[in-house]
Amino acid sequence: MDKNIETVLSYVNIVEEISGFVKLKKTGRNYTGLCPFHSEKTPSFSVNETKGLYYCFGCGKGGNVITFLKEIRGDSFSDIVDYLKNKYNIPVEYTKFRKTDSSSQAENPVKKIINLAVNFYYENLFVYISNSRHIMNYLNERGINVDVAKDFKLGYAGFGNGLTALLKSVKADLDIAADMGLLVKKDDYNKVYADRFVNKLIIPIMDRTGEPIALASRIITRERDQLSNNFPKYINTNNSEIFVKNNTLYGLDKALPFIKKENAVIVVEGYFDMITLYANGIKNIVATMGTALSKNHISSLSRLCDEIVLLYDGDKAGINAINRGMELFREFMDSSDKNIYAACLSGGEDPDTYVRKFGSENLIKLINESKKPPVEFAIDYYVEKNKKSGIIKNNEESRLKSKISVIKDVVPYFKKIGNNIIFSHYVNILANKLGLNENVIRRYIESNKSWIGTGNTDYSLDTAYEISIKEDMGIEDIIVSKIFCNLVLTEYISDDIISEFSDKDAVYIIKEIQNAVKKGASQEIIKGAVEEIISGTVNADKWKRIYYSGLMSENSGNREDFKKLLMKLKVNNIDKICRDILEAIKSGNLDEKGKVIKFQELNRLKYISKEFQKKICGY
Template sequence: MGNNFPQELIEEIKARVSIKEVVSDYLSLSKDGANWKALCPFHKEKTPSFKVHEGKGIFHCFGCGESGNIFTFLMKMEGISFPEAVERLAKRAGVELPRFQAQAGSKQEEENAHLYRLNELAERFYRENLFSDSGEKALQYLKSRGLNEKHIEKFSLGYAPSGWENLLKFLNGRGIPENWALELGLILPRESSVAGQKGYYDRFRERIIFPIKDLLGRTRGFGARVLDDSLPKYINSPESPIYKKGDWLYGLDSAKDAIRKKDRAIIVEGYFDQISLAINGFEETVASLGTAFTENQARLIGRYTKQVFLIFDADTAGRKASFRALSVFLSAGLFPFLVLMPEGFDPDEMVRKEGREAFQGLLEKATRLLDYYMEYELSSAGADLNRKGEAIRALCQKLALIPQGMERELYLKRLSELSGVSMQRLERTMLRERIPEKIEENGEKQAKNGDFIGLLSAEAIILSILVNNPNPVLAKRLIDAEIFNKITDEQLNLYISELCKEIISRGNADPVGYMHFLVGTRWEKIVGRALNEPDVYQGDKSLTAIRDALYLLEKREVEEKDQELTRRLNQAKTNGNEQLISELLQKKQELIEQRKKLGSGKTV
């Protein structure tokens, strides 16, 4: 069961609703043999490479690799969650959802409904204050920044008036429990009490209010800015049951359609930067909520486009922030562009003072962040060979984050050219495991999909074989090998676990029906390609490849244990802890024996 929905229910909806019919609501499909084709909605192309396989219930783009089933297609196109996609398709199929699973599909959503209503009420309070006498100064401030009433309404801007208990009294007058407002961070407890009673006061006071909305338009939290340059300039809602700042992007609710249409997203740091760019023709702009980028945010934006422009200051702090963001986006399969703002300008100031053409010029001159990072690191190392070696190792760590494929090989080649180090040496530095050469010698790497299969990781080999051979023998083999202890990626682990359980329980399973577990990950594309290209792992070849892949996973596990033991052993020697040294040496010996068995093939 995934996301509180029984798999039987998922299968019933899939059986009643054709994926071809759902896709045709969004794309113009034409017949392509037994399948259907269209221009891909997830990347720009002139020749259709997006295919819909009605029999398998799957879509796959041979251009960008996007894949999925009927539920994940709707999730990607509409920017909705899996429970919301299930609810929509169930209604279309005439399948009645159990009452407790309707309306967002989770008990937690029902429990939090009062918090959404409270935020909506607070938003109304702030908006009404902006257009009251107490908000006149704030309204003039917004107008001085180029906003009119239409803009203010579009972004639901408001104002928290001066005073300590304005919102608190407003909520009390409507019978709202104070603990609800406290849970959302709208109010704070006073440090001192009066007559033994603990009091509260408003978190936001004399500040412009920016509601932070999700893709359904629900307010999850607030950002707030002072009207002058006093500090702190911005404060934000704390995390709550309905708000995790690393899961959202400010403005995405209104920007998502423009992002799809223009096939690009501009990501800035500030609320006003987002609003100013949006009202000046860059509607595809979102903001990062003042936090370091997270993989959830990268995956969220990746639902809509692969073309991402990151806007940072050109100073040292801005460059470092962009380098930190790079790891997150590479892990999500995105190669962002870097735009460094000229000194003295932020996006808001540039577009207001210099015009949209000036900002458009910066976008046109943008370079890939990874290219910039490679050149910056190597040039910073200079002629110092030790520093250069450290830089190359750091770059290899970044490249290892790129999902398997052509891009990683091209960047390895580029690094080799820049550094003078051979590609072979760089690959050994980057990869902890590789598919054994004997797989190639046995002819498992075929011409048509050699670029795909030959570069697969151990996890991807197992995944590719399992989706094409969902049988009890293979499922039992993986369970007996304790595969779930060897795979560290939580979403992949969940997918394989649920699929294997279903296979053991029923004797078979449909891998496509579980693809919602992999939405936004590189594994989603691997499943799509494996199901849409000739199966090169058949019969004995699949068992051999599984054995080799399990060997690589166990080898990696042993190597990681060895590294950790070595680290602890060195620390124990430094501290002169003889007893711990003895214990760790014993474990080291046990690991040596395990490695010997692994080398002889006895453990796999």
């Protein structure tokens, strides 16, 4: 490994860096959390602070802090080194990476173009104020002052083709800008382009580090009155290599430190809900960008904090969002240590108007009083729905029917509950709401019982690790894993012992390491080459997992234990031969003389095996 990179790594705390993306908990020697690279509900992502390594036992991703940031931010190697160097004030030169790395941020055309566009629109709003006074008025009406607008880098797209001209002047690729949805191509043959956004309010969308990745445009109110109601209020730039709308949460860059501080996040539906609440002091807040809440949204938030509150508008769209969200809640409600709540504002208010009328303290109070776990939300929702649709009537029979219909609606939510106490809790709530005896409800649910008992079982990281070890690691795997921890151990592996191995990968790995040792390579160099050796095996994923398992645990690679493992390998092989001989004797295909010879062989092998066993156990 390059010396400069080693210096960088020695300055950086991997736990601190990864904590920006994953909520880590100290468990034993390591830190664990929900893996950001695959979807999971129980943590199998592990970080070793002293070794500066992370590894996911679920999907097999692992490496050091640079690998992590590179993967999660999608930035180039040199960008990450840049970022770390500046953040930790690390005194290294690394110019050689700059030259060889072509994907650095400054050269990524998509990033460059979106940066130019965001700054262009921002200047339009704040430098040429006379042209954009109507935008400022509009923002003021919504309670957004100049400071807040600047903080969120809001902008104005005026009339004309200013952005097209700017991009041309810096020789940006206009086709890419058109693909991104910033320009429109008027004439394919002559390559004539024009600005896509005209007289619009511009809301830039940042990634969680505060870098622009896309933008949204909004029609100004006066213009909207002249358009049909179906015309969308907001238009986004297109998905690109740096922007996927359904995965992005608006405002996460600003909210991130507050989400961690509060260990909770509030999710709203609109840009202005997010901006207004943030400006009014509710800072642990993000918004879905006019899209439905997605599984990705919830899983990325559940990695950052323990409580997620989904705050919906009280109007019809809000109720519809809850209806859509139900499926998602069901998926997530069984994860034991995350609390997901839904809260709904009544009377047609949205969070933006509510906070401006009544203030942030009242909104927080309202959220805390009205937030409910999804099952309870579902119960109330379906009770209300049945009331509204007039099913709950005054005669006894139809009332009972409507109650049964509520139970039918909520049974799917009960299905996901894996815990008996929680199950009873909600049966009790449902019974009270419907004025029915608990046992009646219980009996009804149990008559649809096929799913009971299929609830989630607790599955801790330790057991996941244990199982992965037990399931996949035979004696040969364990021997190789010890070698990974202490390369010198290959000294004990003679050609005689090599012949005991049946796994070709294991033999390959051992021989490669032995060759390197023979050539006089230092431990450090061989360590650096191990991943490369692994990539040459047939079952590289498995070996990589074993390699990291060893690194993450404090596996010592003790010599005496290792010698015993080698003897155990011999014993196992002898035992296998013994079993084969026994099979042959039992088969009845041998004459008496043949049987006697086989018995003698068997006794000899059993003796050797016993001697080895004695050595292994020490008696």
